[in-house]
Amino acid sequence: DTAVSQTPKYLVTQMGNDKSIKCEQNLGHDTMYWYKQDSKKFLKIMFSYNNKELIINETVPNRFSPKSPDKAHLNLHINSLELGDSAVYFCASSQGMEQKAFFGQGTRLTVV
Amino acid sequence: GNSVTQMEGPVTLSEEAFLTINCTYTATGYPSLFWYVQYPGEGLQLLLKATKADDKGSNKGFEATYRKETTSFHLEKGSVQVSDSAVYFCALSVDFGNEKLTFGTGTRLTIIP
Numbered sequence: 001d002t003a004v005s006q007t008p009k010y011l012v013t014q015m016g017n018d019k020s021i022k023c024e025q026n027l028g029h030d031t032m033y034w035y036k037q038d039s040k041k042f043l044k045i046m047f048s049y050n051n052k053e054l055i056i057n058e059t060v061p062n063r064f065s066p067k068s069p070d071k072a073h074l075n076l077h078i079n080s081l082e083l084g085d086s087a088v089y090f091c092a093s094s095q096g097m098e099q100k101a102f103f104g105q106g107t108r109l110t111v112v
Numbered sequence: 113g114n115s116v117t118q119m120e121g122p123v124t125l126s127e128e129a130f131l132t133i134n135c136t137y138t139a140t141g142y143p144s145l146f147w148y149v150q151y152p153g154e155g156l157q158l159l160l161k162a163t164k165a166d167d168k169g170s171n172k173g174f175e176a177t178y179r180k181e182t183t184s185f186h187l188e189k190g191s192v193q194v195s196d197s198a199v200y201f202c203a204l205s206v207d208f209g210n211e212k213l214t215f216g217t218g219t220r221l222t223i224i225p
Contacts (some may be wrong), residue, residue: 035156043148043156086177090214100201101150103215 003027006091006104013081014112021076021107031055031096032074034066035046037088039080049074050096081111114139116216118202124222125192133187133219135176135202143204145169145178145185146213150199159187159200194223 006023013019025032033056038110047066048056054066063079074093078085088108092101118135123132137143142207145170155210160169165180174209176187 042158043213045154045156090213101156101218103201106213 003102004033004091004093004104006089006107008107009105010108010110012110012112015081015083017081018077018079019081020078020108021089021091023074023076023104025072025091025093025102027093027102029093029095029102030071031038031094032068032071033090033092033094033101034074034076034091035092036060037090043090047074047076055075077107081109083111086111114204114206114214116202116204116207116214118200118216119219120217121219122222123219124224127194127225128191129223131187131189131192131221133197133200133202133221135185135187135216137183137185137202137204139183139204139206141206142216143206145176146203146205147174147176147185147187148201148203148215150201150218152198153197156201192221194225195222197223 004025031050035043037043046060049068052068055098065077068074088106089108091104094101116137119133144163146161148156149159150156160171162169162178165178168177174189176185199218199220201218203213205213
């Protein structure tokens with residue numbers, strides 16, 4: 001049973017397209033996150049949702065929009081993709097921000 | 113495939129105690145190894161890393177040595193402080209064309225005064 005699953009695992013798309021990455025957790029957690037991993041393996045938090053409410057919204061372009069239809073899902077929608085958006089995106093979840101986070105396997109996004 | 117196994121925790125220590133959090137890995141190829149830390153209420157931050165065998169990563173008094181013979185990357189600190197209370201994640205990356213990170217399950221550390 002996968003605790004945090006994200007789809008797709010790999011995504012190759014052209015500049016200018018709009019794409020979504022889906023994330024689902026079956027742990028019953030109330031907090032979910034999106035991280036971006038850069039080429040040097042630094043993880044930068046992008047968004048955090050707690051009970052479907054936006055808690056952390058770091059400085060990311062408006063082209064990135066998270067959507068949380070319910071506590072178990074946090075999807076990431078990206079408009080007008082640019083070359084610099086190429087990265088690995090990790091979804092994670094935790095029970096409150098005080099508890100450890102469980103990570104998905106990551107989605108490698110390549111914009112060409 | 114690649115995997116990371118670390119101490120389950122939680123770990124509770126008194127201030128100024130010696131800390132070890134074990135981490136072992138399996139990987140295809142030659143991984144780079146990382147420790148990340150998540151402080152309460154914050155996102156993950158890179159704590160230290162090592163990119164080849166026998167390298168020692170260090171930061172904020174924490175150290176970890178890349179041991180290829182034992183496939184380990186244990187995190188140590190000689191004297192912990194209350195401010196070190198956090199969740200610690202061991203991770204690896206096998207750089208065949210910039211592969212993504214594989215995380216361990218995290219270890220919660222609590223330091224009591």
